[in-house]
Amino acid sequence: MKPVYFDYNATTPLDPLVREAMRPYLDGIFGNPSSVHQIGRQARSLLDDARDRVAQVLGAKPSEIVFTSGGTESNNLAIFGTARLRKPKGRHLITTMIEHHAGLHCFNYLAAKEGFEVTRLPVGRDGRVTVESLRKALRADTILVSVMAANNEIGTVQPVAELGALCRERGVVFHTDAVQWFGKEPFQNVAQFNADLVSICAHKFHGPKGAGALYIRSPLQPDPILFGGGHENERRAGTENLLAIVGLVAAMERFVRTPVFNTEHLTPMTARVADFVGRLPGVELASPVTGRLANTVAFVVERSDSIALMAGLDLVGICASSGSACSAGSLEPSHVILALGFEPRLANALVRFSLGRDSTLAEVERMEELLPQVLKRVQTGQ
Ligand SMILES: Cc1ncc(COP(=O)(O)O)c(C=O)c1O
Incomplete structure (x- = not known):
């Protein structure tokens, strides 16, 4: 049975239509988007198209999208990249006690090894943080707040729009791990989160594994966490995985606006x-x-x-x-x-x-x- x-x-599971969209990238289209010859230029133009289409679904600018290997990397880039970028402005970070390990462990590391102070907001029996507790925790030296949009273990949905609005009022960068939100909760536009950084992961909504994106609201430029070539506008080194990216695009177009x-x-x-x-x-x-x-x-x-x-x-x-x-x-x-x-x-x-x-x-x-x-x-x- x-x-x-x-x-x-x-x-x-991978959706059959997403798989169909990916198939040409397994069979014929293999170029490196950084190569200058025609095979490379073809891949570059398909990558540009993919970025435009993700931006379209999100209601963002194409330059605000960085393709990543999934939720873990998106969170790492958002948290490490912003904390390190903004360190000269302060060393206080705020998150919650119930983040996914892909967020939580970044904060643990920053506190243990890089001299940051981390406040972990408590939650009620319903798993929700309150705007009031964030207001109390914010300090003059707070540089980043990260609160997940929906919890993976118990499913609690957080009041991210309100939390984000408060951060914006105070000039603090706000990140939300929306990995469990996309494909499940109503989505009109990335602006609905009032966030500067939003993590997305394709395999949670019938896309391929190893594919994700980080929305980075312009003009924020988190420090890179991967160094090498100048890919993704100097924000994420490494030859782009076009196959995975095309799968992410297909899944986002099909499954996000109508969850x-x-x-x-x-x-x-x-x-x-x-x-x-x-x-x-x-x-x-x-x-x-x-x-x-x-x-x-x-x-x-x-x-x-x-x-x-x-x-x-x-x-x-x-x-x-x-x-x-x-x-x-x-x-x-x-x-x-x-x-x-x-x-x-x-x-x-x-x-x-x-x-x-x-x-x-x-x-x-x-x-x-x-x-x-x-x-x-x-x-x-x-
Ligand atoms: C809320 C949340 N964030 C991040 C991740 C990490 O995603 P991935 O393992 O695909 O990198 C997950 C996956 O379980 C998740 O549920």
């Missing part, structure tokens, strides 16, 4: 999932009831641990996650669950179901049948 794939926040994660399809299913798991003994919902991604339901399980839970679910054919993919298979506690105020032992017992385009009610029903058996097996003291 086909496995139930409830892990769309980890990644999504591929269709709320009407997903909301009734995840409401049912939340209702079901919330009634199971020893289970507590971690995702907020409102203000969350329509596809995400996370919960913690008493007297169990993530490894046993993931293995138990996998054995019955349900693909889920214990939070961020990098901690799957390890007993690393979820920093998100800890930040929500759950007891530390529960931070090792998180299950995340994230549904998507091809999820069905029949799969939800199958989960309802199988999850109680799995819990019975893995919960100790029953």
